[in-house]
Amino acid sequence: MPGLNEPSSRRVLMQGNIAAAEGAIRAGCRFFAGYPITPSSEIMVQMAKLLGSNDGRFIQMEDEIASICAVIGASGSGVKAMTATSGPGFSLMQEALGYGYFTETPMVLVNVQRAGPGTGQATHVGQGDVMQARYGTHGDVFPIALCPASVQEMYDLTIRAFNLSERFRVPTFVMADEAVGHLREPCALHGGFEIEHRNRHGEGAPFGSDAPDGVPPMPAFGDGKKLMVTGSTHNPEGFRKVDDPEIHDALVTRLMRKTEDHRGEIVEVEEFFLDDAEVAFFAYGISARTALAAARRLRKMGVRAGLLRTKTLWPFPEEAVAQLGRRVRAIVVPELNKGMFAGVCRAHAAAEVHSVTQTNGKTIEPGRLVTFVQEVLK
Secondary structure (H helix, E strand, C coil): CCEECCCCCCEEEEEHHHHHHHHHHHHCEEEEEECCCCCCHHHHHHHHHHHHCCCCEEEECCCHHHHHHHHHHHHHCCCEEEEEECHHHHHHCHHHHHHHHHCCCCEEEEEEEEECCCCCEEEEECCCCHHHHHHCCCCCCCCEEECCCCHHHHHHHHHHHHHHHHHHCCEEEEEEEHHHHHCEEEEECCCCCEECCCCCCCCCCCCCCCCCCCCCCCCCCCCCCCCCCCCCCECCCCCECCCCHHHHHHHHHHHHHHHHCCHHHHCCEEEECCCCCCEEEEECHHHHHHHHHHHHHHHHCCCCEEEEEECEEECCCHHHHHHHHHHCCEEEEEECCCCHHHHHHHCCCCCEEEEEECCCCCCCCHHHHHHHHHHHCC
8 A cells, every 4th residue: 555755844956867866765766777878877876875775776787778677677576676768778778668568567767868869969958759758669558658847856756657657567757858857956855745556465367457447466576476477478377378369459458558548647737827828838848948938928928828738748648738729729849859749749639739849959948939939820
């Protein structure tokens, strides 16, 4: 059962990456495996410092493939586990992430995005991995991906990622970006969270469930259960059934429903100035901060601008975007990529959707968005 942490009023000026590590420890993470990669390395360094004094284990692996595999193994032993990386490392982890998804292994991955593709600009900001979080591994997967826009949310959403991962037995991503990861601002290291723990000792098969949420119990190795774990098609007891079409279809469908049927529990958005808005920004991460500044400037100029900010990239906030499309004349999507989420937004919004893109390794300036909206409304 979830337990409530002791509240704390401790407020500290810190970097976003450090806040993510602090949040992981607060959530109960006791294992970290990783490989240093800019701009996420501070998370790894901080976890190395914190785990030793919190009865945890830290290990630097030889590469990102080994890192994610070690995290999967640690989670199977019953502990909460995580890693952190950036674009190239995220790419290397995709095959193992598919295995983790199919074996319903809870784990958290913080991806501090940088400008890509390839090695790209290792020390500059980007938001080009948002589609990879959804479609990076092969097959039908429906992961959970959160997106912080502040140092406080690096702390809060890392804790939430662990809770969602444990609750639904699914790999969960914190899709930060370099600007937020390296930002420094006050962060309340509070403990007012209910902390989720996986159901290790429940009755039922470990890879099948008739419960409405579709989440089976997850005994750990050493708990006394007979465990068969495979990345191939398997029945509820974990035995390979690669030639059975009905078992495969039932398994993939249940894995989908674990997240898709619980959108209301997972998806989180925030509204600003939308009650009378004629034009609205739809944004995430550091670009949402730019959009909010632009909306405030436009309001002072007499333009009824608003912002729908999503804290959840996946599942995509379809209902909120559809409602927004019925309320405003136009939606403007600023992104540090070539319009990845603007395309998804168009699929769900009846209003005109305009894309503002930037891929030079710098954040978008509010003035650019102000000018763009003025042109749209002419």
